[in-house]
Amino acid sequence: MNRGLLIVLSGPSGVGKGTVCTALRGKLPELIYSVSATSRQPREGERDGVNYFFKTREQFQDMIARDALLEHAEYVGNYYGTPREFVEKTLAEGKDIILEIEVQGAIKVKEKFPEGVFVFLLPPSLNELRQRIVGRGTETQATIDHRLSVAIEEMNLLYHYDYAVVNDQIDSACSRISSIITAEHCKRERFLHELFQELKPITAGENAER
Template sequence: MGLLIVLSGPAGVGKGTVCAALRKRMPELVYSVSATTRQPRQGEIDGVNYFFRTREQFQDMIKRDALLEHAEYVGNYYGTPRDFVDTTLASGRDVILEIDVQGALKVKEKFQEAIFIFLLPPSFDVLKERITGRGTETKDTIERRMNEANRELGLLSHYDYAVVNDEIDAASDRIRSIIIAEHCKGYRVMPTVAHMRTAIEKA
């Protein structure tokens, strides 16, 4: 069974950039593409960055229970398609979800064994600079995102790990180390050890 790694944090903290750097270091890591009703940003591709859906299409997915989690954030829906995650984990491959804090907490209700990592900005001022620097957000949206970020930072206790995104390569290396360490935990290796002992006893 593969590991489900959930990476989340406030909007503008750099989840997508860090996740992309991590996947270069760990090409075997499977990225789960989320569905959303927000409009694509310049350069984003449907099915690669997100599955872009209308509100009607997304609501139909909710009714069909086709999402592992979903949330409405700043006027748009976001969610994780269920089947892809279940199938990939069952095949023994690790899956990383790059989702918002609301979604991460919903996943935790269903996957207690998942690895939850909170990505932090170096400071609140840096977070605001990153959001403003996008050039895609209105003044009102920026204010709403900052207020939401303040609330989300208070939810850190629900996570297993916290990683500061002070530098992209360093942050991705820390997350890679976490994944490697999780695979080395004794209880995860027990099935392999049990097979070894059986082989020894039969020898």
């Protein structure tokens, strides 16, 4: 059986990774979602193993020590990370798994999973990105300027990725990512093994007949 594909969906802050990922999962129900681990408290309605794997700080630090995370980071005193075991298990079962993650995390995942399919979500234009950041309407100008400069820096990480998808419309971005997954399954490497498995018994049978 072929291993599944690890699809890493990333892109600058504010580009709409979460929205696109949710829409894509609706379109491709067989695509498994990589659930993050966190040491923060569950919020109202959040379920363990669905929204996050909820861990204590000690449990999380133990996972770090055991190298049980593909990447992790700390924000505002809470840990967030990607459990390695769930990803490995899903791929070994021949299923595709999608990981939605910010750009720095994606780069760390690439070090451990260079065979992953790294998709960078782009805003239709930098002005559009600026408008999305400003459009939240809850931030000061300094915060907006800072976020925008972070977004531009993040954009420069594009060259680490395999594909770039413009998020002009959610449907069409999803459809392009879905095409990328299909195309990756068609990459010849994935067929060679199966084909040679099939050729062997047939050619052996033909020789036996002569």
